Every structure is written in structure tokens, then in C-alpha cells.
Amino acid sequence: MIKEHKPFAQPIYVTRPLLPNLEELTEKLKEVWESKWLTNNGPQHQLLEEKLRQLLKVPYLSLFNNGTIALITACQSLRLSGDVITTPFTFPATPHVLSWNNIKPIFCDIDPNTMNIDANKIESIITPQTTGILAVHVFGTPCDVIKIQEVADRYGLKIIYDAAHAFGVEIRGEGIGNFGDISMMSFHATKLFHTAEGGALTFQDKNLKLRIDLLKNFGIKNEDEVVMPGINGKMNELQAILGLINLNYFEQEREKRKLLTETYRQCLRDVEGVSFLDDSPEVKSSYQYFVIRIHEKAFGRSRNEVYSEFKRYNIFTRKYFYPLCSDYTCYRHLPSSSPTNLPVAQEVVQQVLSLPLYGELSVSDVEKICDILKSFRRKSH
Structure with a gap:
């Protein structure tokens, strides 16, 4: 006899956001109101950036208002051009950031087991126009980072990892944000850790930190100098306090x-x-x-x-x-x-x-x- 199952009384969605106690958020919000510092690298932003850098075990981290702007900026910071090899099995933002940088996405097939880009098929589609690889840790499963790095080194290519699903992932104790040239984390409301909207770039090059922080703030160096064509990618203080609280619960x-x-x-x-x-x-x-x-x-x-x-x-x-x-x-x-x-x-x-x-x-x-x-x-x- 087949058992009849009743529908759930309330909808069961694929995910729901982690939300802190509203009173806790309100208390933290008072600090921002008292400071009257709502954006532009405020104290909450600075604190969250440092806490995340330590948690994710990376030498450098830069916060963003969302992961897509972060990825666009990553491409700019590495001066990618021409063709970039990527996966067709990903969220739309991955190839879109290439198009927004006037880069042609070159789609590579995926691994039948991990569903990540197939590291064994990358080399065969590299051409003189190829400048980089944009790989995705699909569903948080790490790519074959060793093989991809070997291929990139052989051809002088840059590597960006879309690590939107991989917050807190480690390979043999090493933070996922240490692989390749740059990794992007998404802090969208659907993610394990979130700031409602938000994201970050992680990397190991100190010079990249200076360049990325300029790029996400219109290229403004100081009151008198604008040194490059940047964008507004700054995380605000309201996002940052939600992130600081969620760090206690993630x-x-x-x-x-x-x-x-x-x-x-x-x-x-x-x-x-x-x-x-x-x-x-x-x-x-x-x-x-x-x-x-x-x-x-x-x-x-x-x-x-x-x-x-x-x-x-x-x-x-x-x-x-x-x-x-x-x-x-x-x-x-x-x-x-x-x-x-x-x-x-x-x-x-x-x-x-x-x-x-x-x-x-x-x-x-x-x-x-x-x-x-x-x-x-x-x-x-």
C-alpha cells in the first residue's frame, strides 16, 4: 500500500535567509545613527572587512555592494581582454561580467561528476586571444585548482574564481579565496553568510588591494586626484552591520x-x-x-x-x-x-x-x- 503524503501547510522554499533577532540589529543600527557615517569605508565596513579576512584565511580582502560588481571590478583590476574561458553551467552574472568588460566568453564543457569546468578540456581551447580563466566553484564544490593553475602558468593566463557558493570552504585547511589571482564571494541574501546584498574579492597581491579599492570608489585617490575610471562598488554601513551580526550565527x-x-x-x-x-x-x-x-x-x-x-x-x-x-x-x-x-x-x-x-x-x-x-x-x- 502506497502511503499518501499531505502537502506541507506552509511553503517550503529552496532556501530562506538567515535573519538575526530584530532587536539585536536595532541596537547595532544605533551605532551607525550616532556616527552619521552611512557609507564610504566607515568603521563598520572596516571591522567587517578585517573579521572576514581572518575568518576566510586570506591575506587581502575588499568588500563590495554586491558580487556582480565585485566580479566586474576583478576583470578590470587584472586588465583582462580578448577571450576568457569560462563555464556554461553557472549563474548569468558569470559570463555577463565578461561582456560588460568587452571580453568574449569562451565556454568550456564541465566535469560529469563535480559539474565544475573540466580542467582537462581548458588547454585545448586556448588561443592567442585568451587572457584568462573564469572558473566557478559550483554549489561550493572546489574546482581542480591545481590543474587549472598549471594550465594558466603554462600559458601566462590570469585566473578568477567565482566563489559565490563557497563561503568558508577550505581545501586541506587553506581558505578557498587563496587560489588563482582573485576570488569573488557573494553575500546575497540567499547565501550561507549574507549582508542582504554584498560581496567581496580576495587575493594575495598587496598591489591589487590598492588598485581594487580605487576601482570600487570611482578611481578617487584623494580630494584632488582621480587616477582611473572606477565604479561605485562600496558596501554601506547598513549592509556591514547585518554582516557583523550574521557572523555570530553563520x-x-x-x-x-x-x-x-x-x-x-x-x-x-x-x-x-x-x-x-x-x-x-x-x-x-x-x-x-x-x-x-x-x-x-x-x-x-x-x-x-x-x-x-x-x-x-x-x-x-x-x-x-x-x-x-x-x-x-x-x-x-x-x-x-x-x-x-x-x-x-x-x-x-x-x-x-x-x-x-x-x-x-x-x-x-x-x-x-x-x-x-x-x-x-x-x-x-
């Missing part, structure tokens, strides 16, 4: 997500047609997302069917990332966007589904989500 949030992730894995381990990544013993995870892949032939239902069916139970999953960036109308014309060039990405994009993951969920919520998913499966005859 580790607790991560531990809750870890428990829920382990519950998902335990419940779905033996479900034919459902696959997912396990933690690597060398990696400290962010537990930013829990993503499964639905293999239609084995599961008996397509990913799109599962996505739609979940809504009937008040569960709102996400086809993340769908569609591929290479299929956007603004990039479809590029030779590297050809589906025959990206066979793995074309397959993966039809399989991925992000399941709800945030600290307010209970273990029993996750178990119910898994039971509902199992009920969707059609056994082959």
Missing part, C-alpha cells in the same frame, strides 16, 4: 545545514535514478545547496516532472542552473556555445534539481521531502 547555520545534508544523503542513498555528490575528506564544505540529479531512464520521471510534482506538495525546488548560459540569446551565436561542444553540460542541465536547504528546516521536514520524492519514482516493468 557557523551554527552551517552545522544545521550539514545535519540536513547528511539526512538527505541517508534517505536518498539507495534510490535508483537519483545521484548526488558526497563530501570530500579534504574539503570543508559550505553546505550552501543540496543538489540532486534525476536520471530519467532509471527514475522513470524527468527532472522537469519532479520539479512540477513537488509544487503539488507546497515544495519549491529549483532547476539550478537551467538553462545553460550558452543557450541564452545573447551567447547562443558564439561558436563555443554549440551543444556539440558542451555534451556533458547539455546532459547535466536537464538533470539537476536543488532541494530545500536552510537551518529552519527540521530533520523530519527533510525526511518527508525525501519520502515524497521517492513516491514520484516509476519502477520499470
Whole structure:
């Protein structure tokens, strides 16, 4: 007898923001009101920048008003031009920042396991016009940073990592923000740690700190000098105080997500047609997302069917990332966007589904989500 599952009484979304106690935020807000310093590298901004630098184990860090402006500035700071190799399986901001810098994105296929850019396929698409690699730690899973660095060194290329999903991730104890030339962190409300909107760049070159801080403040050096064409990328004090408070809670949030992730894995381990990544013993995870892949032939239902069916139970999953960036109308014309060039990405994009993951969920919520998913499966005859 098949058990009938009732829909959740309240919507279960793919994620919910970590929100501190409103009274705690109000108390911190009083400090800003008393100072009358709302933006332009205020004391809260300076404090958050230093705390994050220590937490993320990086020598230099620069805060931004959002991750996209941070990535645009990263490209500017490294003087990238021509072509930059990137992944089609990412959020729109990744290739868009290249276009905003008059750089052509060259799409490289992805690894069938990690879903990150396939480090073994990068070298074959490098041309004299290639100046850099923009790789993404997809869902917080680190790229093959050693292999990518070897390729970049061989051809004199710069590396930027989009680490939007990788806050607090470490590889063998080393902060993820230490790899490549620059890494970008996103502090959007959907992230493990957030400032409502916000972001940061991390890097190891002291000279880059000076250049990036100028670029994000209109290129203003002092009252009398503007030394480069910059942009307004500054984080304000209201964002900074939310970040300072959330720093007190993000580790607790991560531990809750870890428990829920382990519950998902335990419940779905033996479900034919459902696959997912396990933690690597060398990696400290962010537990930013829990993503499964639905293999239609084995599961008996397509990913799109599962996505739609979940809504009937008040569960709102996400086809993340769908569609591929290479299929956007603004990039479809590029030779590297050809589906025959990206066979793995074309397959993966039809399989991925992000399941709800945030600290307010209970273990029993996750178990119910898994039971509902199992009920969707059609056994082959």
C-alpha cells in the first residue's frame, strides 16, 4: 500500500535567509545613527572587512555592494581582454561580467561528476586571444585548482574564481579565496553568510588591494586626484552591520545545514535514478545547496516532472542552473556555445534539481521531502 503524503501547510522554499533577532540589529543600527557615517569605508565596513579576512584565511580582502560588481571590478583590476574561458553551467552574472568588460566568453564543457569546468578540456581551447580563466566553484564544490593553475602558468593566463557558493570552504585547511589571482564571494541574501546584498574579492597581491579599492570608489585617490575610471562598488554601513551580526550565527547555520545534508544523503542513498555528490575528506564544505540529479531512464520521471510534482506538495525546488548560459540569446551565436561542444553540460542541465536547504528546516521536514520524492519514482516493468 502506497502511503499518501499531505502537502506541507506552509511553503517550503529552496532556501530562506538567515535573519538575526530584530532587536539585536536595532541596537547595532544605533551605532551607525550616532556616527552619521552611512557609507564610504566607515568603521563598520572596516571591522567587517578585517573579521572576514581572518575568518576566510586570506591575506587581502575588499568588500563590495554586491558580487556582480565585485566580479566586474576583478576583470578590470587584472586588465583582462580578448577571450576568457569560462563555464556554461553557472549563474548569468558569470559570463555577463565578461561582456560588460568587452571580453568574449569562451565556454568550456564541465566535469560529469563535480559539474565544475573540466580542467582537462581548458588547454585545448586556448588561443592567442585568451587572457584568462573564469572558473566557478559550483554549489561550493572546489574546482581542480591545481590543474587549472598549471594550465594558466603554462600559458601566462590570469585566473578568477567565482566563489559565490563557497563561503568558508577550505581545501586541506587553506581558505578557498587563496587560489588563482582573485576570488569573488557573494553575500546575497540567499547565501550561507549574507549582508542582504554584498560581496567581496580576495587575493594575495598587496598591489591589487590598492588598485581594487580605487576601482570600487570611482578611481578617487584623494580630494584632488582621480587616477582611473572606477565604479561605485562600496558596501554601506547598513549592509556591514547585518554582516557583523550574521557572523555570530553563520557557523551554527552551517552545522544545521550539514545535519540536513547528511539526512538527505541517508534517505536518498539507495534510490535508483537519483545521484548526488558526497563530501570530500579534504574539503570543508559550505553546505550552501543540496543538489540532486534525476536520471530519467532509471527514475522513470524527468527532472522537469519532479520539479512540477513537488509544487503539488507546497515544495519549491529549483532547476539550478537551467538553462545553460550558452543557450541564452545573447551567447547562443558564439561558436563555443554549440551543444556539440558542451555534451556533458547539455546532459547535466536537464538533470539537476536543488532541494530545500536552510537551518529552519527540521530533520523530519527533510525526511518527508525525501519520502515524497521517492513516491514520484516509476519502477520499470
